[in-house]
Amino acid sequence: xxxxIVDAFTDRPFAGNPAGVLLFDSDGxxxxxxxxxxxxxxxxxxxxxxxxxxxGGDADWALRWFTPATEVDMCGHATLATAHVLHSTGxxxxxxRFAARCGVLTATAHEDGSVTLDFPTAxxxxxxxxxxxxxxxxxxxxxxxxxxxxxxxxxxxxADEKTVRGLTPDIAALxxxxxxxxxxxxxxxxxxxxxxxxxxxxxxNVGIDEDPVTGSAHTALAPFWGERLGRTDLxxxxxxxxxxxxRTSLRGxxxxxxxxxxxxxxxxxxx
Numbered sequence: 373x374x375x376x377i378v379d380a381f382t383d384r385p386f387a388g389n390p391a392g393v394l395l396f397d398s399d400g401x402x403x404x405x406x407x408x409x410x411x412x413x414x415x416x417x418x419x420x421x422x423x424x425x426x427x428g429g430d431a432d433w434a435l436r437w438f439t440p441a442t443e444v445d446m447c448g449h450a451t452l453a454t455a456h457v458l459h460s461t462g463x464x465x466x467x468x469r470f471a472a473r474c475g476v477l478t479a480t481a482h483e484d485g486s487v488t489l490d491f492p493t494a495x496x497x498x499x500x501x502x503x504x505x506x507x508x509x510x511x512x513x514x515x516x517x518x519x520x521x522x523x524x525x526x527x528x529x530x531a532d533e534k535t536v537r538g539l540t541p542d543i544a545a546l547x548x549x550x551x552x553x554x555x556x557x558x559x560x561x562x563x564x565x566x567x568x569x570x571x572x573x574x575x576x577n578v579g580i581d582e583d584p585v586t587g588s589a590h591t592a593l594a595p596f597w598g599e600r601l602g603r604t605d606l607x608x609x610x611x612x613x614x615x616x617x618x619r620t621s622l623r624g625x626x627x628x629x630x631x632x633x634x635x636x637x638x639x640x641x642x643x
Contacts, residue, residue, distance in 0.1 A: 378453035378638035381585040381616035388616040389585035391450035392419035411438035420450035431471035431591035437508035441579030446474040448587010455479035456633035489629040494592035495520040508545035519592040524551035533561040583615030591627045594620035
């Protein structure tokens, strides 16, 4: 069985967020324990598994995502990576519909090689700043928001880009404050550099200390910054060590996420 490592939300190798991608020929998935063992072995933030669905239904492929520790409800970068593999291998053209735990998601390929994902917009609910978050992050939040059931994070607004870039959080302590983890964000210091806001994402509760580029987080970041900046089309820079850009278009209850991807490793799964 072919296994690929794809760097997503980047147009160059060794940047963005790497994901494992496995496409099954069968009409179902192997048992969950096997999927988890493979994801643990791959040891990336997510490994995506997909298999084709019968023609005529609401979706073309079934899609699941596993971290090294658990299955997750939604993952943007591994969906982008899967769409990239489907299109680059000729297994799909145009728009691909995925049936996932969070509903039907679509991925549309463009002539320049980029892919646009259509995801549900995260509902934001302002919360009181939880006790201990400032200490765990090492920075004082300006505001905090719950991001709803599918994303499952606490979105934390910080003062500026420098503060986000300089975070050295207590990862274990962050896990006490949300189901998945923390999205830290601030406005860009200089939008002329090509991004409107920055973010970093820490997900200790699913086995990921810091995620390099998080598509699902941008379904919350898009409405958050859209309201503040008065625009529906924005570009977010995830300021991890690998970095990556996510172009977002807010469409009410849906958020479009656009980025590129590069296959960097292709091999054979022998076990």
